[in-house]
Amino acid sequence: MLRTHIFKSRFWKTAATTASAAALSLILTTGYASADAQFRKWVSSFRPVALQNGIAPATFDRAFAGVNAIDPEVLQKARYQPEFTSPVWEYIDNRVNEHSIGTGQAMARKWGKALNAIEKQYGVDKNVLLAIWSMETGYGEMMQRPDVMRDAIRSLATLAYADQRRAKYARTQLISAMKILQTGDIDRGHLSGSWAGAMGHTQFIPTSYQAYAVDFDGNGKRDIWNSVPDALATAANLLRKNGWEPGRTWGYEVVLPASGKFPSGSLSIAEWRRLGLVRANGRPFPSDAEKATLKVMDGRSGPAFLMTKNFFVIKRYNNADKYALGVGLLADRVAGYQGLVQDWNRPFTPISMKEREELQTHLRALGYYDGNIDGKIGSSSRKAIEAFQQRNGLSPDGHPSKEVLSVLRRR
Template sequence: MIVHKVMRRVGGVALAAALSLSMIGAAPAFADAGFQNWVAGFRKTAAEAGISCGTYDRAFRGVTEADPEVLEKARYQPEFTAPVWDYFDNRVHEESIANGRAMARKWKPWLDRIESRFGVDRYVLLAIWSMESNYGEILKNPAAMRNVVRSLATLAYADPRRAKFARTQLIAALRILQTGDIDERHLTGSWAGAMGHTQFIPTSYQAYAVDMDGNGHRDIWNSVPDALATAANLLRKNGWQSGKTWGYEVALPPGKLPAGTLTLAQWQNLGVTRANGKPFRNMSDKATLKVPDGRGGPAFLMLRNFYVIKKYNNADKYALAVGLLADQIAGYGSLAQDWQRPFTKLSFVEKQELQKRLSENGYYDGKFDGRIGQGSRDAIKAFQAQIGVEQDGNPSMEVLKYLRSK
């Protein structure tokens, strides 16, 4: 998981624990009174942590009840487990690559400074920005942004499994307000308190936040330079190796290969080569072989920087998606061996067309954003049921052709 998003992911798996049914089912008046009592009681804890009465009062002004949407998101248990190709198709695609290149041009002077100061590859930072907030687009959606103080107080009050962590994050959020880096109206984030363009929870903000633009505030909500520098600082402090890649796509020889970590020279001696035919660099570097889609899919040798990216989010798929997206933004090309999909892949534009046609036929009521989530899959399944084919929910060319023929 991301060190600054433990509320959302642990060990690379989405957190989704059931809350107390009695707490969730309580009558609103009871819940409001209980929450207000909790807020009053937490004042002492905050004071002992050095939070002034003025800061506390400002932070909780207007926060009179727990946030029911936070509770709903906290208890939601997704039933769908995405296959590996689905994860990457929704994150590494034509739009995320094109937008990343546009952002590389737009923010080049700042990326030059950040790269020079922290030694972290600019394309990795752009890929993280894409993965975390779609280059800041999520921050423009009021429905996606919540009052961080209210969200964390809700979890601390109503979620026994997250209460200790939420209390810690709430104190850290109050400290952010007290330092003046952001005011209470703009201290917004996800339901679990992840904040800004690069989605830091409050304690990690305190550990890594950087005032890159020099305006006296570490503002990851409104300052892209601050947000990207903060991500760079996290990677640098966790051991990023400047000038080196995260890993290589490789071609494997027949037969079984050893598990564990070997040098690139040793892997090469075993018959492992770069998939694009180019030579490895820094042959003494150590690497671990990973085949996330089995031997029939793409294979990778992961180097030190791959594991540093996992300090941001402790999931192999996340770190690999960052690496692959970074490489494509930089112009290094796509995979030599594609993922093993059981259907014909759609382009990003074709996925948008699929969603639009599903909507026109009454199956889908979401955005035409080219991202295939559960709503899109349910719509595809409903359409497949109507036409009498297997209900796999996959965004395939076969389904799109059926829709085009209607």
């Protein structure tokens, strides 16, 4: 969903990209201390560029007060994006589970009045909004975690200075973040975001905030950091403006015929039915005229889906098939619908979210793991499982399997 603004100085683009490459090289060769001194020079050189793009001198000085060093964790996090590196079953298991479903249903009750009003105004399914909220910040839980939420100005300045791939993006977002500060929608102390500068409960990058943020609670501020109604309405506004079709689903789980090849483009449901595709739950499709695209993410024996336009609208939020699928599947479960008919082709026997928390607890007690006990299996958990497997005569695949948990329970 990234929107960018064009800087006025073409020379600055070239110079800043060269500077970011040199900065990363400096970090690798001389360490962060030397880089920080160069970073402060970069901040000074960025000031006139910000002023040329509408930032008041007082706003720039307020934004960068105390920002004297890069954030090394931002550069570390920039190297890993689970939407593109995790197997689909791992990505979905970490995001669509008994905890995210149950919490989503509790949030649906807690924020029911606001959700119904947002759905009525924007035409976007309230369960999809809850799923996005879950995917982005765990229904706001991650907003309280300093290891996740960071100073947005420092994060973006770090990327602008030291990450060559993201330098242009980060400079654009940095200007926009200062414009948000300048409008007074949020104060400097609460201008927080992810490592990439995505902000608030529903994680909007600054340019997208400027394009879509709304004041739904009517207090005069578009506050996606502290107002859940503002954050959810902002997400709904993005989806609506990008073509969300009210009253329609994101897609259907389907069963493929035993053989045959299928086109990669969009066909009508009637055309897909003629090719032998049927809904996995046995129900009829609501409309033969609706257009859909086939997505098979785990081989022919795994779950298959016909994705409608709304799936691709969700991708305007995060341009990854796994993300949009996770939103759709979680939204359906929060709404009370059944899960997948055909499970993923996991190379192990899966365990529940609560059992994965137990697995992490055992690994921590044995000294293999020092991360959060949250049931989410990321790189730290996989490395801990693999180390345990290696030392106990098991195949070191790093999977959170029932077999590994059984051995851990006996330790």
